[in-house]
Amino acid sequence: SAVISQKPSRDICQRGTSLTIQCQVDSQVTMMFWYRQQPGQSLTLIATANQGSEATYESGFVIDKFPISRPNLTFSTLTVSNMSPEDSSIYLCSAGEPEGSADPSYEQYFGPGTRLTVT
Amino acid sequence: GQNIDQPTEMTATEGAIVQINCTYQTSGFNGLFWYQQHAGEAPTFLSYNVLDGLEEKGRFSSFLSRSKGYSYLLLKELQMKDSASYLCAVRDRERGSTLGRLYFGRGTQLTVWP
Numbered sequence: 001s002a003v004i005s006q007k008p009s010r011d012i013c014q015r016g017t018s019l020t021i022q023c024q025v026d027s028q029v030t031m032m033f034w035y036r037q038q039p040g041q042s043l044t045l046i047a048t049a050n051q052g053s054e055a056t057y058e059s060g061f062v063i064d065k066f067p068i069s070r071p072n073l074t075f076s077t078l079t080v081s082n083m084s085p086e087d088s089s090i091y092l093c094s095a096g097e098p099e100g101s102a103d104p105s106y107e108q109y110f111g112p113g114t115r116l117t118v119t
Numbered sequence: 120g121q122n123i124d125q126p127t128e129m130t131a132t133e134g135a136i137v138q139i140n141c142t143y144q145t146s147g148f149n150g151l152f153w154y155q156q157h158a159g160e161a162p163t164f165l166s167y168n169v170l171d172g173l174e175e176k177g178r179f180s181s182f183l184s185r186s187k188g189y190s191y192l193l194l195k196e197l198q199m200k201d202s203a204s205y206l207c208a209v210r211d212r213e214r215g216s217t218l219g220r221l222y223f224g225r226g227t228q229l230t231v232w233p
Contacts, residue, residue: 108221
């Protein structure tokens, strides 16, 4: 199993500013994922973060708005840039398969989430 | 793309059995997962199916039919603590990749009454 921590757990930010969310995994993993969950909604995949290459973004999400870093196999950051109230959401980090494994049955673990409110 | 559909809400009474259905359409199917999410908490893994059939794990069972693009989660002997959102998720593997991304349905909010 993997234990995932995120910082900050919550924040209230002003419109037009940026916030960087940190995600730390207690083991080396090949893929890390960032999701957004708006109130009462399910999880929407923002992007996949791989070490050593640029993140892969899902339709509707762009690098300028959500830049991602993945400096090593246990850490990633997501920045929410030039925020607007529509960005208010919970942002969750998730970890995929352990490094060196290609087992598709491996479950994804989730961090506790970062609750972002933009005023 | 992915198209994952599940009911928005369900209710049941303590001790009963409930079945939550999920249908999906995906181009690179590589497994179906069920997660449980209590309000304000992160999703937690319940089950995984990649082959057709039923997987049983205690009070929870999950079924998959790949030809029909259909799965269900069966919860037996319901308890009050089972009140939560149940998320159906499909792993979609990119062409040429052994790994895949997990895409979620909108979740089914289950309320268990005493």
